[in-house]
Amino acid sequence: MSQLFLCTLRDDPADAEVPSHKLLVRAGYIRRAAPGIYSWLPLGLRTLRKIEDHVRSEMDAIGAQEMLFPGLLPREPYQTTGRWDEYGDELFRLKDRKGADMLLGPTHEEMFTATVKDLYASYKDFPVTLYQIQTKYRDEARPRAGILRGREFVMKDSYSFDMSDEGLAESYAKHRTAYQRIFDGLGVDYVICQATSGAMGGSASEEFLAVSPTGEDTFVRSSDGEYAANVEAVVTPRPEPVDYSATPAAVKHETPVSETIETLVEWANGAGIQVEGRAVTAADTLKCMTVVVTRLDEEGNEVEELTGVLVPGDRALDEKRLEAALEPATFRLAEEEDFRKHPFLVKGYIGPEGLNRNGVPVLADPRIAEGSAWITGADEDQRHYVNLVNGRDFTVDGYVEAAEIKEGDRAPEGHGTLSLARGIELGHIFQLGRKYTEAFDVQILDENGKRSVPTMGSYGVGVSRLMAAIAEQRHDEKGLVWPKQIAPYQVHVAVANKDAAAVSAGDELVAALDAAGVEVLFDDRPKVSPGVKFKDAELLGMPFAVILGRAFAEGNVELRVRGGETSEVPYEGVVERLLELVRG
Ligand code: ATP
Numbered sequence: 001m002s003q004l005f006l007c008t009l010r011d012d013p014a015d016a017e018v019p020s021h022k023l024l025v026r027a028g029y030i031r032r033a034a035p036g037i038y039s040w041l042p043l044g045l046r047t048l049r050k051i052e053d054h055v056r057s058e059m060d061a062i063g064a065q066e067m068l069f070p071g072l073l074p075r076e077p078y079q080t081t082g083r084w085d086e087y088g089d090e091l092f093r094l095k096d097r098k099g100a101d102m103l104l105g106p107t108h109e110e111m112f113t114a115t116v117k118d119l120y121a122s123y124k125d126f127p128v129t130l131y132q133i134q135t136k137y138r139d140e141a142r143p144r145a146g147i148l149r150g151r152e153f154v155m156k157d158s159y160s161f162d163m164s165d166e167g168l169a170e171s172y173a174k175h176r177t178a179y180q181r182i183f184d185g186l187g188v189d190y191v192i193c194q195a196t197s198g199a200m201g202g203s204a205s206e207e208f209l210a211v212s213p214t215g216e217d218t219f220v221r222s223s224d225g226e227y228a229a230n231v232e233a234v235v236t237p238r239p240e241p242v243d244y245s246a247t248p249a250a251v252k253h254e255t256p257v258s259e260t261i262e263t264l265v266e267w268a269n270g271a272g273i274q275v276e277g278r279a280v281t282a283a284d285t286l287k288c289m290t291v292v293v294t295r296l297d298e299e300g301n302e303v304e305e306l307t308g309v310l311v312p313g314d315r316a317l318d319e320k321r322l323e324a325a326l327e328p329a330t331f332r333l334a335e336e337e338d339f340r341k342h343p344f345l346v347k348g349y350i351g352p353e354g355l356n357r358n359g360v361p362v363l364a365d366p367r368i369a370e371g372s373a374w375i376t377g378a379d380e381d382q383r384h385y386v387n388l389v390n391g392r393d394f395t396v397d398g399y400v401e402a403a404e405i406k407e408g409d410r411a412p413e414g415h416g417t418l419s420l421a422r423g424i425e426l427g428h429i430f431q432l433g434r435k436y437t438e439a440f441d442v443q444i445l446d447e448n449g450k451r452s453v454p455t456m457g458s459y460g461v462g463v464s465r466l467m468a469a470i471a472e473q474r475h476d477e478k479g480l481v482w483p484k485q486i487a488p489y490q491v492h493v494a495v496a497n498k499d500a501a502a503v504s505a506g507d508e509l510v511a512a513l514d515a516a517g518v519e520v521l522f523d524d525r526p527k528v529s530p531g532v533k534f535k536d537a538e539l540l541g542m543p544f545a546v547i548l549g550r551a552f553a554e555g556n557v558e559l560r561v562r563g564g565e566t567s568e569v570p571y572e573g574v575v576e577r578l579l580e581l582v583r584g
Pocket residue numbers: 107138140147148149150151152153154155425426427428460461462463464465
């Protein structure tokens with residue numbers, strides 16, 4: 001440590017909110033270069049490389065072959081698939097000196113697909129799985145928490161190419177197993193969640209989430225432990241249509257000052273309105289939100305469409321769920337400007353009937369069953385309908401997963417109820433299908449000499465994010481607590497005794513461990529106090545530490561298991577003890 005390029009910091013960096021960010025900066029693993037862009041200092045780089053190697057060995061074990069594409073890429077392949085435009089502001093675009101459009105790769109489906117097309121022509125060449133461990137670039141809207149969400153980050157991305165759907169299912173299953181081994185091998189506490197496939201398209205899709213309160217993803221778990229899903233992927237069971245033959249006709253009521261669901265329910269109960277003989281609750285009312293949906297038309301031009309979104313009044317609109325449901329289209333909530341442009345929108349009193357009348361498409365949460373009756377806005381100031389029936393008094397143009405998921409909601413397929421938790425997305429596997437191979441017109445001759453388009457899987461692990469996620473799960477108030485597989489060094493030796501005998505015993509111990517192939521960090525700094533050395537050892541987080549301190553006079557050293565027990569043991573034999581710990 002007297003030579004190591006390291007300077008530990010006592011104070012948390014001002015911009016850091018989560019423990020991993022604070023600790024990785026304070027312990028001298030990473031250093032900010034720009035928002036969402038970090039430099040890797042010697043200790044951090046060692047850990048990053050170890051995570052890469054761990055991921056690499058599990059990928060190699062399923063027969064995936066490593067290669068490496070450039071990070072700086074031409075526009076054309078991304079134009080072929082439409083992603084040059086669809087990727088939006090997240091894509092780093094630039095021009096070379098001749099004015100040609102270039103980009104910094106955010107993910108590499110295009111390059112892998114084009115290269116397979118380039119080199120392979122016969123079914124005999126398949127299946128093939130390729131991967132790389134590479135730096136990716138995404139101009140994230142909200143870079144966050146250090147390397148947890150960077151604008152430059154390291155990803156392992158792999159791609160499988162199969163001639164049949166069964167082959168794809170097999171490649172997918174292999175990746176699933178490899179990912180379990182990757183995360184199990186590092187002792188990560190994680191959940192495999194059903195996911196939506198997002199902008200990529202495709203079908204089967206799962207995410208590996210590290211359980212952590214600081215995670216940005218919310219996921220659900222069923223009470224029987226059999227089902228887990230990203231909230232964006234939770235599918236609401238569609239209720240049976242309701243027989244409305246006995247439902248009275250819709251009546252428009254005067255409802256003074258009732259712009260909110262709360263005041264509306266208050267009004268209804270004050271006015272003696274009843275639903276099936278009981279008092280009105282928020283769940284009997286219909287919230288009608290107006291959003292502006294933006295889609296790309298065939299020429300790639302953005303088209304905006306005012307759209308109504310209906311959710312039961314006891315639930316909020318979950319913007320992330322709606323975003324996922326509408327992808328690749330995007331949306332924003334209607335603003336003052338939109339209300340001005342569409343005067344039929346009466347704020348606080350918008351309802352589906354008026355939207356129908358004005359030709360505004362209406363999307364509804366699946367709970368809004370056909371034939372169900374609702375209390376909802378009548379599109380006039382201070383007026384609401386009671387008994388407005390879906391399918392009789394208004395029509396729904398489509399159903400959409402837009403309502404929030406609540407603790408205790410029913411889980412699908414009889415898996416009990418749902419509970420909510422937060423996680424960090426570490427990896428994502430999905431069956432992409434033929435979207436990219438079709439875009440590139442990849443034609444492979446099958447056994448019968450006929451042309452056939454291979455099907456793809458796409459699989460990612462956030463390698464640099466994994467380091468931060470492990471730090472989130474494994475730290476205490478004093479510092480990092482690395483698992484030995486990825487700690488920069490397995491053993492930390494500190495001499496905290498000025499005695500010449502202790503100093504030379506330290507040297508000997510380090511030499512012996514070194515000879516046995518153990519990676520040792522040696523705190524040999526001569527003018528640093530024992531207190532500072534102890535603090536640094538805890539902050540840096542090596543799994544095992546040996547302190548040659550006061551007890552060395554009696555021939556003893558302190559053996560500390562980071563995050564575990566401290567014991568005084570004889571110096572003689574400490575190498576063997578350590579070897580057991582490191583190898584065990
Ligand atoms: P997120 O929802 O967190 O933005 P994503 O769905 O965009 O992730 P993918 O495109 O599937 O992510 O990328 C594969 C993996 O790369 C993710 O599972 C995640 O671990 C990692 N990753 C994605 N974006 C970042 C980022 N900005 N910084 C660090 N790691 C990232």
